[in-house]
Amino acid sequence: QKEVEQNSGPLSVPEGAIASLNCTYSDRGSQSFFWYRQYSGKSPELIMFIYSNGDKEDGRFTAQLNKASQYVSLLIRDSQPSDSATYLCAVNVNDYKLSFGAGTTVTVRA
Amino acid sequence: KAGVTQTPRYLIKTRGQQVTLSCSPISGHRSVSWYQQTPGQGLQFLFEYFSETQRNKGNFPGRFSGRQFSNSRSEMNVSTLELGDSALYLCASAALAGTSTDTQYFGPGTRLTVL
Numbered sequence: 307q308k309e310v311e312q313n314s315g316p317l318s319v320p321e322g323a324i325a326s327l328n329c330t331y332s333d334r335g336s337q338s339f340f341w342y343r344q345y346s347g348k349s350p351e352l353i354m355f356i357y358s359n360g361d362k363e364d365g366r367f368t369a370q371l372n373k374a375s376q377y378v379s380l381l382i383r384d385s386q387p388s389d390s391a392t393y394l395c396a397v398n399v400n401d402y403k404l405s406f407g408a409g410t411t412v413t414v415r416a
Numbered sequence: 417k418a419g420v421t422q423t424p425r426y427l428i429k430t431r432g433q434q435v436t437l438s439c440s441p442i443s444g445h446r447s448v449s450w451y452q453q454t455p456g457q458g459l460q461f462l463f464e465y466f467s468e469t470q471r472n473k474g475n476f477p478g479r480f481s482g483r484q485f486s487n488s489r490s491e492m493n494v495s496t497l498e499l500g501d502s503a504l505y506l507c508a509s510a511a512l513a514g515t516s517t518d519t520q521y522f523g524p525g526t527r528l529t530v531l
Contacts, residue, residue, distance in 0.1 A: 340519065349506055349522040350459075394459065402447070402472040404508075404520060406459040 309333060310397050312407035320415050325382040327410050329395030332376070339371055339378045340396040340404070350394055354380070385414045418443065420509050420523030428529045434495040437526045441488050441509030448490040449520060450482060453504040462505075465490055494528075502530045 313328040331339075338357050342350035356362045356369040356378065368381040378397075382389055395407040421440045429435050441448050450462040461474040465484035482492040488509075494501055504527050508520035 338518075342522075349504075349525045352519060352521060355519055402449070402464040402466070403461050403474070404449070405461065406451075408458045 308407075309399055309405040310395055310407040312393075312395050312410050314410070316411040316413060318413045318415060319385050321385060321387060323385050325385050325389065325412050325414070327380040327382075327393050327395070327412070329378045329380075329397075329407055330376055331378070331397045331399075331405075333397070333399050334373075334376065336373075336376075336397045336399055338398040339369070340398075341367075341369060341380045342394040342396060342406075344392045344394060344409070346391075353393075382412070385412075387414050387416050390414045420507055420521055422505075422507050422523040422526050424526060425524065426527045426529075428531065429497050430531050431497055431499060433497050434493065435497060435528060436491055436493045437505055437507075437528075439490045439492075439507030439509075439523060441490070441507075442511075442521060445509035445511050445521075446488050447510040447518065447520075448484055448488065449508045449510070450490070450492050451506045451508065452476075453506055453525075454502075459506070462492065497530045499530050502528060504528075 319325045340355045341353045344350045354369045356371045362369045366383045370379045392409040392411045394409045396404045399405045447466045449464040453459045463473045468484045479495045484490045504525045506525045507523045510518040510520045
């Protein structure tokens, strides 16, 4: 079983819609969870991190964490063409190491 | 504040050669992690250094090694290059003393091509 799994893509949404990205993880001891965005040919850039159960909002992005279900999600509201990228879920499995999901590629159609 | 820098940005080597990649973390960051990214395997953890000590290592052969200097700059070395080592090598730095909640910031990466 992979440590971090993301919903398979690609995900295509119309401009202005909500994009919903999901991630599950296998280690119940995981403490921290991150979403990175990676444009083609570029390195990952941090969008959000979340440590506690519940929702965390930052602009058009909302991260949701449910440790009991070992589930973390990212919602992108009012999707823009500039949001077209691959989104990587990362989990701190133990100290000093991040495990990444395979990524979900999002395309926002104008 | 300047971000994470990596040199060189692009590298072409032939099988059997060795290569050294360099990473300078964000000023004040003491933790440096290295990752390999390939289309087939995604982002995979190589190792992490803090205060010149390797604290964690991923599941890579011994041909992959690294070190960290007293100024937190880090290098990774790959010896006896194989075709499968062609990848984007990413360095990430984090501020502090290794709590599990620390956030990692990535450099632009070094694109290594092995012919």
